[in-house]
Amino acid sequence: MRPVSRAPAKPDQPKPQGLLRSSAIYSALTLVSRFMGLARDLVITAKLGGAGNIAADAYYTALTFPNLFRRMFAEGAFAAAFVPDYSRRMAADGKEAADAFAADALATMAALTVAITVICQLAMPWIMRVYSYGFLSNPAKFKLAVILTQITMPYLPAVVIASLFSGVLQARGRFIVYGLYPTLLNLVMLIAVLPQKDPTRAAYAASVGVIIAGVSQAAVCWWGAHHTGARIHPKHLRLTPEIRVLLRRMVPGVIASSATQLNLFISAMLASQVAGMRVWLNIAERFYQLPLSLVGVAIGVALLPRLSTALQKKDHDDAVGAMDQAVVFGLALCLPAAAALMAMPGYLVEGLFSRGAFTPKDAASSAALLFHYGWGLPAFVLIKILQPAFFARGDTRRPMNYSLISVAVNIGLGVSLFFTIGFPGIAAATATASWITVIQMVVRLWRDDIWRPSARASGKIVRVSLACLALGVALAVASHFRPLLEAPLAGFHFAKEITVMLVVAAGGALYPALLFAFGGVTPAEARAALKRRRGEAGPVASGLP
Numbered sequence: 001m002r003p004v005s006r007a008p009a010k011p012d013q014p015k016p017q018g019l020l021r022s023s024a025i026y027s028a029l030t031l032v033s034r035f036m037g038l039a040r041d042l043v044i045t046a047k048l049g050g051a052g053n054i055a056a057d058a059y060y061t062a063l064t065f066p067n068l069f070r071r072m073f074a075e076g077a078f079a080a081a082f083v084p085d086y087s088r089r090m091a092a093d094g095k096e097a098a099d100a101f102a103a104d105a106l107a108t109m110a111a112l113t114v115a116i117t118v119i120c121q122l123a124m125p126w127i128m129r130v131y132s133y134g135f136l137s138n139p140a141k142f143k144l145a146v147i148l149t150q151i152t153m154p155y156l157p158a159v160v161i162a163s164l165f166s167g168v169l170q171a172r173g174r175f176i177v178y179g180l181y182p183t184l185l186n187l188v189m190l191i192a193v194l195p196q197k198d199p200t201r202a203a204y205a206a207s208v209g210v211i212i213a214g215v216s217q218a219a220v221c222w223w224g225a226h227h228t229g230a231r232i233h234p235k236h237l238r239l240t241p242e243i244r245v246l247l248r249r250m251v252p253g254v255i256a257s258s259a260t261q262l263n264l265f266i267s268a269m270l271a272s273q274v275a276g277m278r279v280w281l282n283i284a285e286r287f288y289q290l291p292l293s294l295v296g297v298a299i300g301v302a303l304l305p306r307l308s309t310a311l312q313k314k315d316h317d318d319a320v321g322a323m324d325q326a327v328v329f330g331l332a333l334c335l336p337a338a339a340a341l342m343a344m345p346g347y348l349v350e351g352l353f354s355r356g357a358f359t360p361k362d363a364a365s366s367a368a369l370l371f372h373y374g375w376g377l378p379a380f381v382l383i384k385i386l387q388p389a390f391f392a393r394g395d396t397r398r399p400m401n402y403s404l405i406s407v408a409v410n411i412g413l414g415v416s417l418f419f420t421i422g423f424p425g426i427a428a429a430t431a432t433a434s435w436i437t438v439i440q441m442v443v444r445l446w447r448d449d450i451w452r453p454s455a456r457a458s459g460k461i462v463r464v465s466l467a468c469l470a471l472g473v474a475l476a477v478a479s480h481f482r483p484l485l486e487a488p489l490a491g492f493h494f495a496k497e498i499t500v501m502l503v504v505a506a507g508g509a510l511y512p513a514l515l516f517a518f519g520g521v522t523p524a525e526a527r528a529a530l531k532r533r534r535g536e537a538g539p540v541a542s543g544l545p
Contacts, residue, residue, distance in 0.1 A: 376431025
């Protein structure tokens with residue numbers, strides 16, 4: 001029998017990569033960014049403090065808006081609408097036609113976001129009365145929050161421009177610049193804050209750093225896209241039929257991809273009533289955003305083009321196999337983090353952040369929020385993994401509807417829990433609302449026969465969960481015996497920080513052994529998942545590598 005020859009890949013199509021390999025590239029670079037973010041927050045919290053300083057609440061209020069926009073656009077929402085269209089045009093009509101479409105999209109989005117920025121800056125005193133109504137009792141805090149948020153608002157057009165060029169990189173299978181450019185925000189803000197001594201001056205410096213970082217991110221993403229051969233030069237604003245379709249798809253996509261962020265935004269609104277709570281929320285967010293970005297966002301970023309390609313070829317088995325693979329490995333990577341956040345939240349926050357103006361009381365309050373975000377983390381990750389199954393089919397309305405339901409649940413439950421069990425109820429409401437979104441998505445995918453986890457995948461999910469339960473017990477025991485662990489390092493300046501890092505490292509070393517022992521993932525599967533897919537790879541019959 002003669003070997004079957006394969007046609008060479010079209011020059012306008014990026015070379016395919018393994019799903020987990022693409023995710024690993026993005027995750028490794030995101031890890032750099034998150035560690036930079038941790039260093040940034042360690043410095044900022046030490047300088048600004050928690051409940052005792054108005055500059056801290058005002059700064060974290062100002063930071064909420066650029067963070068919301070970055071996660072709405074840069075981490076999936078804009079890409080969900082733009083990348084499939086750009087990829088289809090690149091495959092069907094060539095790179096020049098795709099770049100012309102991108103140029104029109106860039107002009108439209110830049111004009112739209114500049115207009116939104118100007119309107120928000122002018123209306124910020126009234127917006128802040130709604131978003132931070134708890135600040136009204138402290139005029140100095142309210143005024144500072146308004147000014148700092150007006151300073152950070154121009155980050156919106158900058159991050160949207162960066163998102164468009166990073167979407168081009170994603171569609172062309174280039175993940176290095178795409179994963180690296182968020183690091184600039186942490187680096188610039190760290191440089192801006194380090195020399196400052198006064199908390200208010202540090203808050204102003206960090207806010208200005210947000211703008212500088214946004215411009216730098218847009219420039220780096222443009223350079224990266226240009227380096228791949230993309231020639232995107234907007235000449236004038238044109239609302240072409242293609243752009244109108246993009247905007248119609250983008251609006252529900254933005255809402256759908258931002259359910260978790262909108263819930264956190266609502267939580268921050270309630271938090272304005274408690275002095276220091278926005279600081280506590282930000283610290284808790286720093287812990288769960290690391291696994292969310294490393295796992296959920298990374299796999300979602302790699303999964304969307306993979307599913308789009310499979311659907312374009314009408315390869316249902318490959319699409320289902322990719323979903324099985326993404327869900328199993330997503331849970332295998334995020335559940336141990338969830339176990340750690342629930343088993344030792346106080347140990348983590350107090351050990352790393354309690355210094356300077358950030359008191360042990362602030363750490364304990366942040367830990368109370370972190371515990372609830374811990375059991376919500378798998379839902380946050382699954383939302384990012386399940387959404388591409390809808391987006392790849394051009395369906396942004398169903399995820400949007402699920403997100404709106406989630407937001408409604410979060411508002412009702414958040415208010416009721418806030419006035420019954422206190423501020424930790426805000427985090428519990430967000431976690432509950434996210435799990436409701438996951439349940440709705442799974443039910444719809446099952447009913448429409450888009451994705452049903454195979455028996456093998458379901459079995460692995462159970463075994464992964466058991467391994468993580470064992471890990472959580474071990475970490476809880478380590479947290480309980482913290483004084484004994486710190487005793488050998490008594491007298492060292494960074495004893496508590498070193499002990500925390502050693503416990504985390506020990507948990508990281510223990511988990512693979514537990515995972516392999518329970519049969520969640522075998523070493524052969526882990527190696528196969530990171531290999532490049534060669535040529536036009538066939539369907540993944542088992543649903544796993």
